[in-house]
Amino acid sequence: MADLESPACEGVLPLVPRTEPWMEDLLADPETCESLIEEHGSPVNVLDFSPLARNAAELTRAAQDEGVRLSVYVASKANKALGLVDAAREAGLGVDVASFAELQQCLDAGVRGRDLIVTAAVKSHALIELALESGAVVSVDNLDELEDVSHAASAGGTPARLALRLASSDPSIPPTRFGLTTGQWDSALTGTESGTVNVEGIHFHLNAYSSDERAVVLREALPWVDRLRDAGHPVAFIDMGGGIPMSYLAHRTQWTSFWDALAEDTGGALTWRGDNLGLTDPAAARPSSQLYPYWQAPVRGEWLREVLRAPGVDGALIAQDFVARELELRCEPGRSVLDGCGMTLAKVAFRKATSDAVPLVGLHMNRTQVRSTSADFLLDPRWVRPASAGEPSEPVEAFLVGAYCVEDELILRRRLRFPNGVARGDIAAFINTGGYLMHILESASHQLPLAINVVRVGGAWARDRIDATR
Numbered sequence: 001m002a003d004l005e006s007p008a009c010e011g012v013l014p015l016v017p018r019t020e021p022w023m024e025d026l027l028a029d030p031e032t033c034e035s036l037i038e039e040h041g042s043p044v045n046v047l048d049f050s051p052l053a054r055n056a057a058e059l060t061r062a063a064q065d066e067g068v069r070l071s072v073y074v075a076s077k078a079n080k081a082l083g084l085v086d087a088a089r090e091a092g093l094g095v096d097v098a099s100f101a102e103l104q105q106c107l108d109a110g111v112r113g114r115d116l117i118v119t120a121a122v123k124s125h126a127l128i129e130l131a132l133e134s135g136a137v138v139s140v141d142n143l144d145e146l147e148d149v150s151h152a153a154s155a156g157g158t159p160a161r162l163a164l165r166l167a168s169s170d171p172s173i174p175p176t177r178f179g180l181t182t183g184q185w186d187s188a189l190t191g192t193e194s195g196t197v198n199v200e201g202i203h204f205h206l207n208a209y210s211s212d213e214r215a216v217v218l219r220e221a222l223p224w225v226d227r228l229r230d231a232g233h234p235v236a237f238i239d240m241g242g243g244i245p246m247s248y249l250a251h252r253t254q255w256t257s258f259w260d261a262l263a264e265d266t267g268g269a270l271t272w273r274g275d276n277l278g279l280t281d282p283a284a285a286r287p288s289s290q291l292y293p294y295w296q297a298p299v300r301g302e303w304l305r306e307v308l309r310a311p312g313v314d315g316a317l318i319a320q321d322f323v324a325r326e327l328e329l330r331c332e333p334g335r336s337v338l339d340g341c342g343m344t345l346a347k348v349a350f351r352k353a354t355s356d357a358v359p360l361v362g363l364h365m366n367r368t369q370v371r372s373t374s375a376d377f378l379l380d381p382r383w384v385r386p387a388s389a390g391e392p393s394e395p396v397e398a399f400l401v402g403a404y405c406v407e408d409e410l411i412l413r414r415r416l417r418f419p420n421g422v423a424r425g426d427i428a429a430f431i432n433t434g435g436y437l438m439h440i441l442e443s444a445s446h447q448l449p450l451a452i453n454v455v456r457v458g459g460a461w462a463r464d465r466i467d468a469t470r
């Protein structure tokens with residue numbers, strides 16, 4: 001399977017990632033990979049946002065098939081590159097911002113206020129003022145925040161455009177720190193100075209990826225829309241947040257085989273020091289909820305169709321409840337619309353073994369640079385060998401380690417097989433890291449600089465504006 005151009009790297013049990021054509025083009029060009037690292041340092045995040053529009057269109061088309069108007073607001077916290085904001089604007093998508101800086105950057109990039117929603121979990125006065133001034137919708141979380149927003153709106157003389165963040169009261173929905181219940185909001189609104197706020201929508205965002213849970217909360221929100229409208233609020237949309245699922249892996253069978261094998265792996269053949277990666281129930285060979293389901297189905301469009309075809313509140317389907325109310329559906333996908341947009345390249349620094357003879361490959365990067373809240377990133381890297389790489393080692397099975405001075409500094413926690421050996425100057429390519437993996441937890445600990453982000457525009461790679469001053 002491996003040729004000299006692309007030496008192999010795979011898990012002892014392979015987990016082969018899905019790729020995009022732009023990724024294959026770059027991986028087939030080791031000299032360009034090397035020059036990107038030469039110029040920008042290791043690791044370097046490479047981004048091509050062309051799949052964004054296609055991913056979002058899959059959602060809008062699925063909704064349209066059910067007769068529902070869907071607007072997509074890309075969750076910008078999933079990737080900090082300003083190329084994402086440009087791509088969202090060019091595709092006619094909105095943006096969901098989670099901080100003052102994200103809001104300011106979107107406005108600077110020419111995104112209109114009405115195409116923005118502010119969902120920051122904690123909102124400064126400066127953020128609230130900028131949101132009101134720009135005409136963005138503010139998702140309000142609690143009563144203190146409502147007071148802040150309503151004061152700022154009074155002072156500014158323009159009513160705030162609000163979405164109320166809904167904390168579901170349904171017993172089947174896990175408790176949440178976000179939002180308030182319908183009852184809490186209803187009593188709060190009676191006390192709000194009239195003319196300072198317009199409730200234009202209802203907002204929620206759930207953990208995990210269950211279409212059933214989205215349907216449950218939509219069934220809770222729909223009758224509330226009717227009550228708010230009866231009370232005179234111009235409610236025009238329900239925003240169901242993000243958490244729209246995607247799959248990273250090419251093959252379902254590799255995913256299930258991996259978990260079956262891990263449940264049996266008492267000797268640590270598969271993982272670092274026998275880490276079970278949060279396997280909760282060895283009998284069922286299932287990952288815990290601390291781990292992203294790197295293979296899942298249905299995803300995106302098909303998943304959304306499931307939500308809209310779930311039973312509604314008027315004896316028909318949820319889709320029909322939206323149509324009957326002339327309600328718009330909104331969503332805030334991050335990860336699932338960034339599918340196919342990013343890759344992280346890092347250079348091999350050294351080969352060695354631990355004091356107890358476990359082979360290691362050291363990379364010029366640290367583990368916060370391909371990391372999310374998931375217990376591990378369960379995709380095999382691709383391996384690139386530039387002409388300048390040194391003499392490859394013998395075939396080896398090894399773990400990837402990084403630059404932080406801790407024993408547990410593993411880049412990936414699975415044992416990898418290198419049938420063509422490993423050379424100094426080889427490049428590890430982590431696939432599909434555009435959604436969260438490259439940015440959400442990256443740290444500059446040890447005063448190691450953050451990775452540079454390069455974006456492909458018109459066939460050439462250019463430093464993203466987020467790194468313009470570096």
Ligand SMILES: *Cc1c(COP(=O)(O)O)cnc(C)c1O
Pocket residue numbers: 075077078096119205241242243244332333334335336
């Ligand atoms: C993080 C977040 C999102 C994006 O979630 P994904 O899982 O990336 O789709 C959307 N909305 C809110 C409020 C969020 O906090």
